[in-house]
Amino acid sequence: xxxxxxxxxxxxxxxxxxxxxxxxxxxxxxxxxxxxxxxxxxxxxxxxxxxxxxxxxxxxxxxxxxxxxxxxxxxxxxxxxxxxxxxxxxxxxxxxxxxxxxxxxxxxxxxxxxxxxxxxxxxxxxxxxxxxxxxxxxxxxxxxxxxxxxxxxxxxxxxxxxxxxxxxxxxxxxxxxxxxxxxxxxxxxxxxxxxxxxxxxxxxxxxxxxxxxxxxxxxxxxxxxxxxxxxxxxxxxxxxxxxxxxxxxxxxxxxxxxxxxxxxxxxxxxxxxxxxxxxxxxxxxxxxxxxxxxxxxxxxxxxxxxxxxxxxxxxxxxxxxxxxxxxxxxxxxxxxxxxxxxxxxxxxxxxxxxxxxxxxxxxxxxxxxxxxxxxxxxxxxxxxxxxxxxxxxxxxxxxxxxxxxxxx
Numbered sequence: 347x348x349x350x351x352x353x354x355x356x357x358x359x360x361x362x363x364x365x366x367x368x369x370x371x372x373x374x375x376x377x378x379x380x381x382x383x384x385x386x387x388x389x390x391x392x393x394x395x396x397x398x399x400x401x402x403x404x405x406x407x408x409x410x411x412x413x414x415x416x417x418x419x420x421x422x423x424x425x426x427x428x429x430x431x432x433x434x435x436x437x438x439x440x441x442x443x444x445x446x447x448x449x450x451x452x453x454x455x456x457x458x459x460x461x462x463x464x465x466x467x468x469x470x471x472x473x474x475x476x477x478x479x480x481x482x483x484x485x486x487x488x489x490x491x492x493x494x495x496x497x498x499x500x501x502x503x504x505x506x507x508x509x510x511x512x513x514x515x516x517x518x519x520x521x522x523x524x525x526x527x528x529x530x531x532x533x534x535x536x537x538x539x540x541x542x543x544x545x546x547x548x549x550x551x552x553x554x555x556x557x558x559x560x561x562x563x564x565x566x567x568x569x570x571x572x573x574x575x576x577x578x579x580x581x582x583x584x585x586x587x588x589x590x591x592x593x594x595x596x597x598x599x600x601x602x603x604x605x606x607x608x609x610x611x612x613x614x615x616x617x618x619x620x621x622x623x624x625x626x627x628x629x630x631x632x633x634x635x636x637x638x639x640x641x642x643x644x645x646x647x648x649x650x651x652x653x654x655x656x657x658x659x660x661x662x663x664x665x666x667x668x669x670x671x672x673x674x675x676x677x678x679x680x681x682x683x684x685x686x687x688x689x690x691x692x693x694x695x696x697x698x699x700x701x702x703x704x705x706x707x708x709x710x711x712x713x714x715x716x717x718x719x720x721x722x723x724x725x726x727x728x729x730x731x732x733x734x735x736x737x738x739x740x741x742x743x744x745x746x747x748x749x750x751x752x753x754x
Contacts (some may be wrong), residue, residue: 408569
């Protein structure tokens with residue numbers, strides 16, 4: 347059999363570094379050490395191997411599966427209403443709305459709901475409306491102010507299109523590729539189209555943590571969608587079929603639910619077969635806003651609140667994922683100390699999982715043009731689950747106390 351010269355050279359090099367006899371002796375020693383385990387050592391080795399397989403399978407079946415999301419075949423574009431809810435945003439409106447209104451070749455309208463602004467927001471919108479027929483402006487009344495859900499309800503009712511898409515006013519430099527990519531994915535058999543919303547690297551350490559958590563939450567939700575357990579953590583850059591909003595009664599009883607808005611309704615509608623995922627940079631948007639620690643805390647609270655309203659099967663799988671994460675690292679430390687004689691075997695398992703995760707995460711971040719959070723996201727996902735577990739407990743305890751006070 348013909349072997350290319352470069353591969354023959356590589357084979358000779360590896361044979362010099364790792365002679366066949368030495369490798370065979372190493373394998374024999376490792377096997378003998380494994381076979382020599384008895385009692386609690388054998389049980390501990392089996393338990394750790396089981397946890398390793400569970401985490402590796404989860405990595406490939408959920409996170410890794412996201413890599414196989416492909417750009418959908420282009421369909422006839424469908425009209426969509428872009429929804430903005432604003433309060434005291436005259437500067438951002440001047441800067442960010444004109445690029446959207448100037449996009450040609452796509453059928454869409456823009457609906458802006460003003461939440462009782464105290465600056466010149468309404469005047470700015472009035473001037474823009476005179477120059478663009480695409481723009482519709484409405485507002486909340488004084489008694490319904492500060493309610494994003496009410497603003498969304500008004501915007502969706504005012505929509506003249508079949509689809510609605512929530513867009514943050516902090517999104518700058520809107521492009522034709524973005525909106526055309528969204529509208530081309532609005533198929534006849536779809537109710538929800540999901541694309542990525544990120545944040546530009548601003549805000550110091552708080553912004554850094556926010557970007558990592560936001561990326562991991564989006565990746566997790568896409569993995570669950572692909573495995574038939576669909577839900578979303580974000581409402582922005584998610585297109586929703588308008589009639590579905592009214593079929594389920596709009597925000598309804600969840601009108602006063604804190605930290606989450608349209609996500610709760612989307613999660614009531616979403617199914618694997620009626621959802622289109624867009625996992626590419628061309629349809630992703632990046633918000634430009636300073637991130638503070640309270641924004642990061644709100645992101646965690648929002649994810650906790652959203653998970654609270656999921657179905658039992660989704661809650662069970664999420665709890666299983668979190669539990670195995672929490673146990674895996676302490677178990678690794680215990681096994682490394684008590685089963686030191688088989689440390690090469692343990693190191694091999696850890697190396698397999700680490701390399702697999704590094705490759706998958708790097709490829710996913712490249713797909714979304716997320717930069718400078720690669721190594722940090724690996725470390726973050728290793729240690730933050732313990733903080734998130736504690737934070738979830740504290741948040742739920744506060745919620746129980748508030749409920750008790752309300753009842754009294």
